[in-house]
Amino acid sequence: MQNFTDEEVNLAEQPSHPIPDPAIPSNLYRADRSLQRLLRRYLRNKPLEWNWTEDFLAEWGGICARQVEPLVETADKNGPTLKQFNRRGERVDELVYHPAYHEIGKLVYGFGLAGMSNQPGFRGLDRPASQLVKFAAMYLFDQVEGSISCPVSMTDTLARVLNTYAAPQLIDMYLPRLTSQDYGQLYTGAMFMTEKTGGSDVGATTTVAVANEEWWELSGGKWFCSNVGADLILTLARPEGAVAGTRGLSLFLIPRILPDGEPNSYLINRLKDKxxxxxxxxxxxxxxxxxxxxxxxxxRGFVMMMEMVNGTRLHSGVAGAAVLRRSVIEATLHGKERKAFGLPLAEQPLYADRLADMIVDSDAATALFLETAYRLDKSDQSQSADDRILSRLLISLLKRYATDHGVKAAQTALEMRGGNGYIEDWPNARLLRDAYVQIIWEGGINMVAFDVLRTLERDNAWHIYAAALQAELAGINSPGLNTPVNSLRTCLDLLGREVERLMVQPRSIQEIAAPQLAEAMAALYAAVLLIVQAHDSLITKDPAAKRDLEAARRYYTRFLQPILEALKRPANTGAVHELIEGAIMPEQTT
Ligand SMILES: Cc1cc2nc3c(=O)[nH]c(=O)nc-3n(C[C@H](O)[C@H](O)[C@H](O)COP(=O)(O)OP(=O)(O)OC[C@H]3O[C@@H](n4cnc5c(N)ncnc54)[C@H](O)[C@@H]3O)c2cc1C
Known part of the structure; x- marks a missing residue:
């Protein structure tokens, strides 16, 4: 083999590889200007908290990119198995995970993401960490990991429910383990709610609870149980003789291992092939x-369980926003390096236009999840009914919007990488596969939209929503922004009239319109947050003010307006039955 001198090697032209393989940024927080700017606005008057938050997220953003990311593909390709029997034929139902799963677990639980909002003091704070910071940290994690984030979310939300509702001795017994940063000591949480009878219609739950002297005993089957090997499980069951529907359901906490050290008695029948x-x-x-x-x-079992569902819905929405962000990262890095027809893709008009849409949609979802987390903090602190209603409404709007748009972005980013995007060597396929479930679990698009309808009907939520947006717009005092602010005020009036009109329609029309209404409410809220951000950049003379204005303008024309237009289309309640009946011809009997 011929040897080259150093000089010859340096002189030789290094051709760029035709298939670019760019690494993601080495720090997901430092690389995310939008996240930093948005967060800073919430913490502007709290300099100490801002410094703490910056340090925390910058450290975590580096760990996610440099330590979690390299483990994720291995954990995904070597999923868990269920060992049902030991060698003596005894039933054990043990889960066997690849070491990469545990390595990721040590990093994420060790950094405190599952426990930080439920511990009395966290990392030098004299109180639990805010939802705002916790969800910003989850957003960084969810950009690289889409599986273990589910147990993390359930551990976090189960601890919150326990802290809020459980008897003190249960809290003392389990909260320290649920919030532990020591992976060996940690208890993880789960929520077994869905039965074969259905996940949407929880009132149809058939699991029965019987009170014995020491314990309640549950019998029945749960059909979808994520983190099935969890140490603590929240579930719903109907005490014998209780009324039908959700009102007859009670909330139970099941420990995997009983206080005497014996395993509890339930069977894991099989794992889902997902x-x-x-x-x-x-x-x-x-x-x-x-x-x-x-x-x-x-x-009050169902009502208390919904506290956990609300929390996991918020986690889902954040995961959707994270998928949008990761899609932006992938499509930008690829587009800058991959050449076709002699030019990088990102310099070609159509590729650049689609990428710009994805970037502003990602900005919108980021703004929306931070606002949702901030409103949850506010509601927890104030205990005001209006704050609680707005927080609950925003969680549903975020879940509706970000999980759906996350899937669309993951699909677009996959396609923008071309054939390689479809190949499992690249992250796009996993991103899309993982993103899909965020739409389904914790209530699909329809169910979440019904929740928005219920909040509008029962809680006078429109007025609370509109007042929040009017207050945001009233804070914008740059004459140069009068036109976009007035346009958004007009949109708010228009949407208000649509809501008013819808509230007096028959239930069937309301249900058909609900998913679109929820999307429009989410998009309008996001559009207002983007103009508020642009205003903030202008008045603080941020060099990126022009960029933020362009993001707000593009979001308004490319997303908000079409979504509002779609809302005006009359609900078609015509002959759907005939269409459905005619879809599959009956089999001929001869
Ligand atoms: C990977 C995975 C993990 C999961 N993990 C868990 C878990 O840990 N714990 C848990 O409790 N559940 C879990 N689930 C279950 C999940 O929450 C349910 O699948 C979901 O709530 C939907 O319930 P279902 O599957 O019974 O569908 P159904 O309730 O039968 O609904 C089917 C479809 O119809 C829609 N629909 C239902 N009613 C209406 C209506 N009145 N009008 C219009 N549309 C309607 C739904 O939105 C859905 O799109 C998991 C699911 C998956 C896929």
Whole structure:
């Protein structure tokens, strides 16, 4: 083999590889200007908290990119298995994970993401960390990982429910383990709610609870159980004799290991063979006189469970926003390096235009999730009914918007990488597979939209929503922004009239319109947040003010206006039945 001198090597032209393989930024926080700018606005008057937050997120943003990212593909390709029996034929139902799963677990739980909002003091704070910072940290994690983030979210939200509703002795017994940053000591959480009878219609739950002297005992089957090997499970069951529907359901906490060290009695029947989130175990479970603690009151089980569902919905929305951001990263890096027809793709008009749309949609989802987290903090602190209603509404709007747009962005980014995007060597396929479930679990698009309808009907939520947006717009005092601010005020009036019109329609029309209405409310809220951000950049003379104005303008024309237009289309309640009946011809009997 011929040897080259150093000089000859340096002189030789290094051709760029035709297939670019750019690494993601080495620090996901430092590389994310929008996230930093948006967060800073919420923490402007709290310099100490801002410094703490910057340090925390900058450290975590580096860990996500440099330590978590390299483990994710291995954990995804080597999913868990269920070992049901030991060699003596005894039933053990043990989950066996690849070491990469545990390595990721040590990083994410060790950094405190599952426990930080439920610990009395976290990392030098004299109180639990805010939802705002926790969800910003989850957003960084969710950009690289889409499986283990589910157990993390359930551990976080189960601890919150326990902290809010459980008896003090249960809190003392379990909260320290749920919030532990020591992976060996940690208890993870899960939520077994969906049965074969359906996940949307929770009132149809068939699991039965019987009170014995020491314990409640549950019998029945749960059909979808993520993090199925969890140490603590929240579930719903119907005490014998309780009324039908959600009102007759009670909330129970099931420990995997009983206080005497014996395993609790339930079977893991099998693991689901899933499209995505393949590193994490979702299974089917049968309760057989399974011992459980009742979380009182007996007749408020569903309402308390919804606290956990709301929390995991917010986690889902954040994951959707993270998928949007990761899609932007992939499509930008690829587009800058990949050449076709002699030019980088990102310099060609159509590629650049689609990428710009994805970037502003990502900005919108980021703004929306931070606002949702901020409003949850506000609601927790103020205990005001209006704050609670707005927080709840925003969680549904975020879930509706970001999970749906996340899938669309993941699909677009996959296609923008061309054939390679479809190949499992690249992250796009996993991103899309993992993103899909965010739409489904914690209530699909339709169910979340119904929740928005309910909030509008029952809680006078439109006025609370509109007042929040009017207050944001009233804070903008740059004459140069009068036109976009007035346009957004007009949109708010228009949407208000649509809501008013819809509220007096028959239920069928309301239901058909609900998903679009929820999307429009989310998009309008996001559009207002983007103009507020542009204004903030202008008045603080941020060099990126022009960029922020362009993001707000593009979002308004490319997203908000079409979404509002779609809302005006009359609901078609015509002959759907005939269409459905005619879709599949009946089999001929001869
Ligand atoms: C990977 C994975 C993990 C999961 N993990 C968990 C878990 O850990 N714990 C848990 O409890 N559940 C879990 N689920 C279940 C999930 O929450 C449910 O699948 C989901 O809530 C939908 O319930 P379903 O599958 O029974 O569908 P259905 O309730 O049968 O609904 C089917 C479709 O119809 C729509 N729909 C239902 N009612 C209406 C209506 N009135 N009008 C219009 N549309 C309607 C729904 O939105 C959905 O799109 C998991 C699911 C998946 C895929």
């Amino acid at each position: 499209l995505g989130t393949r590193a994490m175990a979702s299974g089917e479970v049968t309760f057989q006189s399974t011992k459980a603690y009742l979380i009182e009151p007996l007749d």
